[in-house]
Amino acid sequence: MDPATVMLYPMTSHETRLRVRYAETDQMGIVYHANYLIWMEVGRVEYCRAAGLRYKDLEAEGINLAVVEAECRYLKPARYDQEIAVVTSVVEASPRMVEFRYDIRDAEQGETLTEGRTRHFFVGRDMRLCKLPEKYRVIFGPKEPGTA
Amino acid sequence: MDPATVMLYPMTSHETRLRVRYAETDQMGIVYHANYLIWMEVGRVEYCRAAGLRYKDLEAEGINLAVVEAECRYLKPARYDQEIAVVTSVVEASPRMVEFRYDIRDAEQGETLTEGRTRHFFVGRDMRLCKLPEKYRVIFGPKEPGTA
Amino acid sequence: MDPATVMLYPMTSHETRLRVRYAETDQMGIVYHANYLIWMEVGRVEYCRAAGLRYKDLEAEGINLAVVEAECRYLKPARYDQEIAVVTSVVEASPRMVEFRYDIRDAEQGETLTEGRTRHFFVGRDMRLCKLPEKYRVIFGPKEPGTA
Amino acid sequence: MDPATVMLYPMTSHETRLRVRYAETDQMGIVYHANYLIWMEVGRVEYCRAAGLRYKDLEAEGINLAVVEAECRYLKPARYDQEIAVVTSVVEASPRMVEFRYDIRDAEQGETLTEGRTRHFFVGRDMRLCKLPEKYRVIFGPKEPGTA
Numbered sequence: 001m002d003p004a005t006v007m008l009y010p011m012t013s014h015e016t017r018l019r020v021r022y023a024e025t026d027q028m029g030i031v032y033h034a035n036y037l038i039w040m041e042v043g044r045v046e047y048c049r050a051a052g053l054r055y056k057d058l059e060a061e062g063i064n065l066a067v068v069e070a071e072c073r074y075l076k077p078a079r080y081d082q083e084i085a086v087v088t089s090v091v092e093a094s095p096r097m098v099e100f101r102y103d104i105r106d107a108e109q110g111e112t113l114t115e116g117r118t119r120h121f122f123v124g125r126d127m128r129l130c131k132l133p134e135k136y137r138v139i140f141g142p143k144e145p146g147t148a
Numbered sequence: 149m150d151p152a153t154v155m156l157y158p159m160t161s162h163e164t165r166l167r168v169r170y171a172e173t174d175q176m177g178i179v180y181h182a183n184y185l186i187w188m189e190v191g192r193v194e195y196c197r198a199a200g201l202r203y204k205d206l207e208a209e210g211i212n213l214a215v216v217e218a219e220c221r222y223l224k225p226a227r228y229d230q231e232i233a234v235v236t237s238v239v240e241a242s243p244r245m246v247e248f249r250y251d252i253r254d255a256e257q258g259e260t261l262t263e264g265r266t267r268h269f270f271v272g273r274d275m276r277l278c279k280l281p282e283k284y285r286v287i288f289g290p291k292e293p294g295t296a
Numbered sequence: 297m298d299p300a301t302v303m304l305y306p307m308t309s310h311e312t313r314l315r316v317r318y319a320e321t322d323q324m325g326i327v328y329h330a331n332y333l334i335w336m337e338v339g340r341v342e343y344c345r346a347a348g349l350r351y352k353d354l355e356a357e358g359i360n361l362a363v364v365e366a367e368c369r370y371l372k373p374a375r376y377d378q379e380i381a382v383v384t385s386v387v388e389a390s391p392r393m394v395e396f397r398y399d400i401r402d403a404e405q406g407e408t409l410t411e412g413r414t415r416h417f418f419v420g421r422d423m424r425l426c427k428l429p430e431k432y433r434v435i436f437g438p439k440e441p442g443t444a
Numbered sequence: 445m446d447p448a449t450v451m452l453y454p455m456t457s458h459e460t461r462l463r464v465r466y467a468e469t470d471q472m473g474i475v476y477h478a479n480y481l482i483w484m485e486v487g488r489v490e491y492c493r494a495a496g497l498r499y500k501d502l503e504a505e506g507i508n509l510a511v512v513e514a515e516c517r518y519l520k521p522a523r524y525d526q527e528i529a530v531v532t533s534v535v536e537a538s539p540r541m542v543e544f545r546y547d548i549r550d551a552e553q554g555e556t557l558t559e560g561r562t563r564h565f566f567v568g569r570d571m572r573l574c575k576l577p578e579k580y581r582v583i584f585g586p587k588e589p590g591t592a
Contacts, residue, residue: 169482189330
């Protein structure tokens, strides 16, 4: 990002909680690693809701957040029945894309279990790239410099 | 079903195979029970394909098989990396519905692990009940008595 | 069950809530039918917790609830982002087994979306049938007649 | 890696195929992005099998491949019923870790849909780091320089 761009996000981060389901474990006795991507989905949907946008309303207008990149670093395994905190923040945004970062923690101890990020393009119902309508930009991303 | 109705199905049963994924196990060291419903989906899709119908073509015409009932009896657990045979058959059908039965076996020994059934109504894109077009009826269900 | 047996359950039912995840939908635009079994797992784990038993503690003692039967009747599809209430109750229990019933509802309207039941045997770490230790029987099932 | 180390892998890559399940789609009408991680698991298990190692045998000896990093770049969506080729290769290995790379393609056209990588540490049953026994090193990783 251009360091000259002043970005003002409406929220710095949002925390949501969930409890590990038995279905999410595998025979190693820990959470199967693909499930963290699903928890990140929960995190960003709740981030949006907290910022005033229900993701389903965006979709009803024909705009989807297509995932173009996803990344996880697994530090410590989550286990069955553990209470998990997903801390979600927006690290980059433009009218065409948004990147979220996630800190997945043990809810009680606060210890990070997995860190991740997902990068999304805005696409229409036809899966073609599109721009996020003005009214939603405050949710995901930077206000223009000097307009705050 | 009326015993007077002579039903002639184009196939009696179809067998398809799959291998248990690590993702499908849970911390009990066996396959998590919800996954058998997914394997049944694989079974009926391959049943249809073998009978000449790609399920996605049916869907492209605006017809879906909505699941209205599902049932499993778990006899013996499936385990990671096991090769599984899903034997699928149609046990009842009409222009409005179809019921599949499944015998999920160890592919090598032939031993049944789980038995199941799913009952489906044909629905349109609006999720309303509809009739299966004539041309597809031979796939799922009985020919009219005397027309064989 | 022997009609002469008076059964006293500590709870009649327990309600827990969850929100439909995007990952749980399929391309029909509704919740994929296997996910209801996972929600039932959430329901019975929370039933147990409310009755004083963490399922993971039971497992730590070497006792599992192996699913031997599962059944769903799908009445109305659940959709993305919907808030769901899972109402769980025990309908039969003995030292060797327990059967749960589930009423999966729209949390707001109260309308039933799916009804289900699961039947479980108690098994040890070796997957062999076992009896539930006395101290836990009050959780799942009937006190002996006359001992209430 | 030390550039002086000459690494000779027993295989350069292995291709395995699978067909997209309905359960793997979401309401965007495409494969839900977390499922690619599961397909990568299928890819690396079949890579190992082709190289002479059943992953379950490794696990039976008390050695697991714990995932420490995972990454996906989604280029083009996979769709229901599509036949998929997962091309798996080892890009780095040592007695303590292995990194796989995956090229997930449309099986017919050969077009890449998603690229990914996963990095694993070898761990024992207690989840502690361990070294891969000598006899298995030929599977994952480099032969010693000069020993080829």
